[in-house]
Amino acid sequence: MATKAYDKSFREEVYQNVDSGEDVKLCMQCGVCGITCPLRGEMTHGPRQLWALIRAGKRDEVMNSPDIMLCTSCYSCKVRCPRGVKVIDVMHGLAHYALEQGIVPRKETAKFGKVFWNSIYKTGRVDETEVPMRYTMMAGPVHGIFAMLEMMDIGRALLSHKRMKFKLGPGLPPSKKIKGIRGLKKMLDKAAAMSPGKEG
Amino acid sequence: MTYFLYPGCSLEAGGSHYLVSVEAVAKALGLQLKEINDWNCCGASIHYVGGTELQTKTLNARNLALAQKQGGYDIIAPCSSCYIQMIKAAHEFEDEPELAAQLNQILAEGGLNYTGGVKVRHVLDVLYNDLGLERIAAGVKKPLTGLKVAAYYGCQTTRPYGEYDSVEYPHTMDDILEALGAEVVPFEHKAKCCGSGIFFTEMETCAPLAGGILGEAAEQGADLIVTACPMCQMNLEIYQPRLNKMLGTEYDMPVVFVTQLMALAFGGDFKKDAALDRNIVSAAEVLKKAAA
Secondary structure, eight states: OOOOOOOOHHHHHHHHHSTTGGGGGGOOOOOHHHHHOTTGGGOSSHHHHHHHHHHTTOHHHHHTOGGGGOOOOOOHHHHHOTTOOOHHHHHHHHHHHHHHTTOOSSHHHHHHHHHHHHHHHHHSSOOTTHHHHHHHHTTOHHHHHHHHHHTHHHHHHHHHTTOSOOOSBTTBSOOOOOTTHHHHHHHHHHHHHHSTTTOO | OEEEEOOHHHHTTTTHHHHHHHHHHHHHHTOEEEEOTTOOOOOOTTHHHHSOHHHHHHHHHHHHHHHHHTTOOOEEOOSHHHHHHHHHHHHHHHHOHHHHHHHHHHHGGGTOOOOSOOOEEOHHHIIIIIIOHHHHHHTOSSOOTTOEEEEEOOSTTTTTTOSSSOSSSOOHHHHHHHHTTOEEOOOGGGGOOOOGGGTTTSHHHHHHHHHHHHHHHHHTTOSEEEESOHHHHHHHHTTHHHHHHHHTOOOOOOEEEHHHHHHHHTTOOTTTTTOGGGOSSOOHHHHHHHHO
16 A cells, blocks of 8 residues: 655744744654643643644644644643653744744634733833733724623722722823833844744 | 842732732841842743744843843742743753853843843742741741641742742642641642633633632632732632633632731731732631631
8 A cells, every 4th residue: 555755844844933843853752741731621632743743744734723822831741741842832832833824723812912922022011901901902892892891890809909000091091111122122123033934 | 138029010910919928028037129120021921922932032031131230139030920931041041052142142232141140039939948947937926827728839830940849749838838827738739720821811711720729729628729829819819700600619719829828927917018908809707717
């Protein structure tokens, strides 16, 4: 019976372009990561299978897997992996790579994460009033208002317990910036240009 | 003893009671805390959505460089997410010379430089190893006798390096709580994940994780859950009504920071030092038990 060779192009793509992607090479397919994951019941593949699919050249299955963005970053797999694979960093790297190609593995986390990162890039910190507000309003003018109303109980509780600063709305008043924000932006831009798959 | 305090974004807002109580405990035990001037966010758990790995390392390298420039004291990062991001960057800077060179090339864009060596510490590490249980016990004026607590470390408090405690079966917080006079109940979930940084956006998916933690604490007869991570505190506390709805449960379990109980046991004020008025699921009732 004729056998078909694996397509090696995707694995090379992962090794070169995905943060910590080369760690996939270390995996010996024992499966400790998958069974250790607190969300194993929610994952279709889990890390071990994803690594196998990468090696087998199954680009679509990997890039479209919601699993790559379901990692809670609990580091259980990382500490148990006998090969020392940076499981979490690879999962995050894959999610980042997919998002860059316009694939959205988990919609809400992708939206929230984007607002979160923008806050860091623009101000140097995460404003815990501003970020959830902006995220909620991303649902659109009508849905956003409803989503905001749904979160009112939490907001009120946090406000009245001195665990949140008051804002009328996103940017009202604007979040404070760190003093070195210009330098930080320059650093982040430089780091982006030096990241895997971005050189040259 | 002087340390840098890296409060992180959470301790300035949702975890403000952590900050107040960390400062009160430091004062009671004679620790000097200096805030790293002009620190930036560590990137937290969902940094990867918008940033690359190198960008996240840059965020942390900038803080390490600032700390070095401002005195080089050990950095206390009470938030577990800050702790993990910063210690990862610090370790990888030491272990990977190529990365270290890259980071310094990047830091130079903002006129900074880092040569390595600054230590990143969790608040539990400093309390347990630098101060020690004897000094903690000696500071207790109002022991928490009769209070049953579940010590919940969460996932990122001791992982991935296990610098000061076991990554699977941590005990430092158990021991500290016992030194305060509390009864620590057996707790299988002590280092299990609550949903962490994706809890808010994946609540239905993560609800069973948080439910398991609250459930075991209740089953073991704990009066409250004690944690050392602002994300755990937030996820387990403020979303309890939503979790109850999703899981069909009726939890009303206070979730407090270990430093809040320490501040109280050291004779500090309920509000001013322990900031226990900032807990949304109030611990006032169960704490009366201990005072009685």
